[in-house]
Amino acid sequence: MIKILDRLLLFFYSIVIAVVAICTVLYATNVLDRSLLIGTEQWLDNAVIAGAIVIILISLRFFYISIRRDRASNHSIDLRNELGEIHISMETIENLALKAASRVRGVKDLKVKIRVTEAGLELVVRTFVDGETSIPGLTEEVQRQVRDHVTEVTGIPVAGVSVFIANIVQTQSFKSRVE
Template sequence: MAKILDRLLLFVYSLSIAILSVLAILLLTDTVPFSLSSLEEDKGLFIATIVVSAILFLISIRFFYISIRRDRRSLTSIDQRTEYGDIQISTETIENLSYKAASRVRGIREVKTRIRITEAGLDIMVRAMVDGDSSIPALTEEVQKQVHDHVEEITGIPVSYVSVYIANLVQSPVMKSRVE
């Protein structure tokens, strides 16, 4: 809902700026008759006003384009054809499956995943933090195996590569014991 409101506000803003800048350009170039005697006397101010109006017009065109274009990133999916029909699986679904598989590994915390579609299959990038109590090479190998197997089993799409990036250690809170 917020995205739609933002796009609507951006559309209204860009349209109003475009109209105002075109009106300013028309007034300053004497296309529309109107007396701007103080502006006509100072040539520097006159040129600066035209330049600012033209820049605002170009910016408003860019904003207008942004407000009406579709968000391509959210539309990406993987299409498969079966004997019964077509199947489309969004990359967001695959990212969530990867997240779920990586989060199941003991010692892994704060997981983020990214998917890239290649000719060979899916490239899955996992970014995580570890608790520091387990071997990092063993953890990353387990994450790779879990993510690879889970995504291939659930989606039927081949996974060509799983990379794991360990960002940091999670600091567990230290509890001080009370001595009485």
Template sequence: MIRIIDKLLLFIYSIIAGALAVVLVCLGLDWITESGVNETASSFYSTEPAQITITVVGIVLFLISLRFFIFSLHRSGPSSAPSIDQHTDFGDIRISLDTIENLALKAASRQRGVKDLRARIHAADAGLDIVLRVVVDGETAIPALTEEMQRSVKQYVEETAGIPVTNVSVFIANIIQSTVPKSRVE
């Protein structure tokens, strides 16, 4: 939602800056006369609603400028995405947590009996903590399924990403009811 508001503010700000640029060009080329500028300015100073409007527009523009200034200080581009940084002899490697999440989901989805998956990754100094939220079909033994899932996710993430996995937690959120229709005898 904040991105949409920022885009709207940027659009409004761009329109106002563009209009101001056109006025400045017209002033510079003498398309707007000095007497016209003086006449318009004196009419703004003589009426109270015009003064209030100018004041409100000025405050809004200042707040939008302040918002963009703060936004520019806090965001540093795509490199600000949460990631795991590794240094090798050949250079630096950055792997996003989204990538690790997708690796965990890929390994967990290979298990039979899994119907829906979600993963969360927490990075710590010792390694990764992976939490899987799983919906199963109920036809596979849950202890065997979760143990195999933990082992395969840990092994796959460690081999593929080269990052140690300290813990793989599995939360069985639900069991899907089988939808086998019962035959009806009349």
């Protein structure tokens, strides 16, 4: 809900800033009549002041968003044992999954996405295949290799491994030329 509100504020803010910038350029180039910008009514002055305060508050909100640390995103998984704490980066887990999946014959161009859940890690492996190997057998082997390797090396349970076959890699075949 907060992200939707922030997006709406950003949209409103960008529109207001664009209008103010356009008016400033028109005012500076004498295209806009200067008498229009000088308030003769008290309510108009109050409206301009209120608008300026709103813009300042929105600016402060966006400044806060830009400097705060996002606690929702995990850059590492933290474990604790009797000797102390262990921090395993998501990049390490991704590289372990890539290493395990690349051992399976027939897979090419691997990518891995990781999501941390209550049950453990959920990994999505996106790959191209050579088209020569049975896809159900190949994906099952990838799932097993990735799950076993990541669990064995990190000690973190893997809740599931999904495999997405993006396409088939075209292998180059060279025909021998006989004269």
